[in-house]
Amino acid sequence: MPVPAHRPRRSCLYMPGANTRALEKAKALAADTLIFDLEDAVAPDAKAEARQAIANATGAGGYGAREIVVRINGLETEWGADDLKMAATCGANAILAPKVVSGADIDRLDSALTAAGAPVDMGLWVMIEMPLAILNIQEIAEAAHRTRLAAFVMGTNDLAKEYRARATPDRLAFQTALQLSMAAARAYGLVAIDGVFNDIKDEQGLIVECEQGRTLGFDGKTLIHPSQLDTANRVFAPSPHDVEHAKAVIEAFADPDNAGKGVLKVNGKMTELLHLDEARRTVAMDEAIKAFEAA
Numbered sequence: 650m651p652v653p654a655h656r657p658r659r660s661c662l663y664m665p666g667a668n669t670r671a672l673e674k675a676k677a678l679a680a681d682t683l684i685f686d687l688e689d690a691v692a693p694d695a696k697a698e699a700r701q702a703i704a705n706a707t708g709a710g711g712y713g714a715r716e717i718v719v720r721i722n723g724l725e726t727e728w729g730a731d732d733l734k735m736a737a738t739c740g741a742n743a744i745l746a747p748k749v750v751s752g753a754d755i756d757r758l759d760s761a762l763t764a765a766g767a768p769v770d771m772g773l774w775v776m777i778e779m780p781l782a783i784l785n786i787q788e789i790a791e792a793a794h795r796t797r798l799a800a801f802v803m804g805t806n807d808l809a810k811e812y813r814a815r816a817t818p819d820r821l822a823f824q825t826a827l828q829l830s831m832a833a834a835r836a837y838g839l840v841a842i843d844g845v846f847n848d849i850k851d852e853q854g855l856i857v858e859c860e861q862g863r864t865l866g867f868d869g870k871t872l873i874h875p876s877q878l879d880t881a882n883r884v885f886a887p888s889p890h891d892v893e894h895a896k897a898v899i900e901a902f903a904d905p906d907n908a909g910k911g912v913l914k915v916n917g918k919m920t921e922l923l924h925l926d927e928a929r930r931t932v933a934m935d936e937a938i939k940a941f942e943a944a
């Protein structure tokens with residue numbers, strides 16, 4: 650299936666690779682992206698079994714238009730090379746590598762994927778979750794120019810552990826990391842996905858965190874439970890008001906009376922050509938979401 654230019658990634662649901670029931674259940678869940686995990690959600694004794702379960706699930710298919718990503722263990726671990734070998738040719742859209750800290754890490758992963766026979770359109774996603782990754786964030790993002798690097802995924806649990814930080818509702822401790830990662834992602838054309846919200850029962854807390862991620866510019870949020878899907882899908886989609894306003898901006902610039910003008914007033918707001926670009930992106934994403942949901 651060709652990759653749409655504006656692919657929705659509002660909701661990116663992790664599931665442990667060893668949980669075959671979750672892998673099956675995912676075929677009917679309203680997630681834009683499914684992340685089959687071999688790393689932290691899988692116990693050391695279950696790694697080989699989980700790797701086989703993911704290979705079986707991706708081989709059998711049935712996930713429709715959902716994007717499939719396999720999170721591997723780090724290449725420095727005893728499981729990483731076998732994970733990458735399986736993930737490279739299992740039919741997934743991308744692999745997600747944990748705990749990268751440098752541009753050289755991206756080069757190593759990229760070379761290993763090519764050597765393992767990964768298709769040219771397979772993406773490389775990486776977890777931004779180590780203090781050194783935050784300090785080296787530009788160098789990491791810059792590797793996108795020479796590799797398949799396509800996305801940053803924030804790992805706020807590992808960041809909390811490494812920083813010895815407190816997880817507060819405003820995510821004060823992670824603002825520098827979130828915002829530097831966002832700047833680097835956008836500067837080098839990468840997708841940016843926010844970290845997980847651990848308290849499955851706290852729906853209001855999830856809404857607040859999704860809204861904050863959306864405000865910061867993230868494309869979507871990583872999730873850990875199906876009950877979190879609807880909130881992320883709603884918050885990270887353009888709202889009906891956003892789409893209506895975007896269409897008004899596009900119409901205003903297309904009006905022959907406004908030909909040659911660089912600045913207009915639309916719905917009482919100053920509107921420049923840069924807003925036209927954003928309006929086109931909003932409408933394209935709205936259409937991409939509708940097409941994805943109809944598929």
Ligand SMILES: CC(C)(COP(=O)(O)OP(=O)(O)OC[C@H]1O[C@@H](n2cnc3c(N)ncnc32)[C@H](O)[C@@H]1OP(=O)(O)O)[C@@H](O)C(=O)NCCC(=O)NCCSC(=O)C[C@H](O)C(=O)O
Pocket residue numbers: 662663664665670671672674675686689690776778803804805806807808844845872873874875
């Ligand atoms: C957290 C969980 C272990 C809770 O599981 P459980 O107790 O089974 O929850 P429920 O009984 O409420 O489940 C209801 C049904 O939903 C299915 N389910 C649950 N979670 C998922 C899921 N993630 N994907 C698909 N399906 C799911 C259950 O099977 C139940 O189905 P049924 O039996 O038919 O009723 C569990 O939610 C879970 O394992 N979540 C994912 C954990 C995970 O993958 N963690 C790793 C990624 S997070 C991370 O590492 C962050 C990052 O690296 C960082 O540093 O921040």
Ligand SMILES: [Mg+2]
Pocket residue numbers: 689747776778804806807
């Ligand atoms: Mg992590």
